[in-house]
Amino acid sequence: MNIRIIIVCLVFQWGSSLSGQDLIYAPDMVFGHRSITYKHSLNYKLSPQLRLNNLILFDTEYNNDENNIYFIRNTVSLWLAKGLSANLAFGVKNPGSFGTFSLGVQTNSSNFSLGYTAGSTYQNGFSFEQAILLNYTPKLIWNIRGYVNLLATANISRKGYVRGLQQLRIGMANQGLNFGLAVNLDQFSNAQKTLENIGVFMNYKF
Numbered sequence: 001m002n003i004r005i006i007i008v009c010l011v012f013q014w015g016s017s018l019s020g021q022d023l024i025y026a027p028d029m030v031f032g033h034r035s036i037t038y039k040h041s042l043n044y045k046l047s048p049q050l051r052l053n054n055l056i057l058f059d060t061e062y063n064n065d066e067n068n069i070y071f072i073r074n075t076v077s078l079w080l081a082k083g084l085s086a087n088l089a090f091g092v093k094n095p096g097s098f099g100t101f102s103l104g105v106q107t108n109s110s111n112f113s114l115g116y117t118a119g120s121t122y123q124n125g126f127s128f129e130q131a132i133l134l135n136y137t138p139k140l141i142w143n144i145r146g147y148v149n150l151l152a153t154a155n156i157s158r159k160g161y162v163r164g165l166q167q168l169r170i171g172m173a174n175q176g177l178n179f180g181l182a183v184n185l186d187q188f189s190n191a192q193k194t195l196e197n198i199g200v201f202m203n204y205k206f
Contacts (some may be wrong), residue, residue: 021101021109025206028169030182032199037184051077055091055159059184059197067195069094069186083107087117094188097121111137137173147180150200160190170199178203 023044029167030037042054047088061068073091080086089100113135121129131153149169155162157197164187171180182201187194 013158018149026203028203029200030184030197030199032184032197034149034180034197035059035067037197048080051079053077071194073100077104087119094122100129104130111139118191119153125157125159127155127162129153129155140172143174145173147171147178149178161187162190163188164191171201176205 004038005103023042025040025042027038027040029039029181037057039057040055044169046050046052053073055071055073055075057069057071059067061067066198069093070112071093073089073093075087077085077087083106084107086102086105087100089102091098100121102117104115104117106113106115113133115131115133117129117131119129121127122159131151133151134148136148139145142167147169152165154164166183166185169178169180171178179202180200182197182199184197185194186196
């Protein structure tokens, strides 16, 4: 457990070496009542229409490994028009490998963004996957902004509600550094198994 904490902290610090390069690295860490969660998004723009994304999440409990959550996804996105993309992704997550094809729509302003994707995922059978990502950073005082970030996904198949998660961050933002309260909720197999993690978060965009 201690080795894992050291590894994710080192990876978090690694982002400082990426400044000024043609990519965006955004690590996020949550120190919760149940577990520590490390997540990062690595984005690279090949052209105005073609983009790559690597998303990694690892959640490990303090006392045992019974409920470890892992998620690694690599995505190629083709922007068909302003705010509209086609996405092809592959990776591994509990309990194994998967592939996804989806369409996404996105709208952005100076302090607000909202994205929605929907498509088909194959992992031991097909499921319909939806995801919504909301980010809101209202100005508060001086250089400090409020920070609200919500990610929610759901996979539905003939078997029902296969997998879902909700991640909420509420806090403050200052020059790329965001911190505050975090809530992570996970559901598996028609919510027969659920996990919760509530604590504090810190993330930064390099």
